[in-house]
Amino acid sequence: MKIENGKFVANTVFCSRCGKGCVMADHRDCYYYRYRHYTQFENPAGEK
Numbered sequence: 030m031k032i033e034n035g036k037f038v039a040n041t042v043f044c045s046r047c048g049k050g051c052v053m054a055d056h057r058d059c060y061y062y063r064y065r066h067y068t069q070f071e072n073p074a075g076e077k
Contacts, residue, residue: 045069 030039044051044062053060060069
């Protein structure tokens with residue numbers, strides 16, 4: 030997260046269920062939000 034030209038720029042992934050402000054942890058092949066125990070995979074199974 031950083032500020033560019035006076036604006037807040039987030040280079041992180043937010044939880045799609047909770048919305049902005051709920052930052053997901055970036056792991057090797059997925060993102061995880063610990064408060065909801067929600068995992069979002071970068072590439073769905075079977076997709077290359």
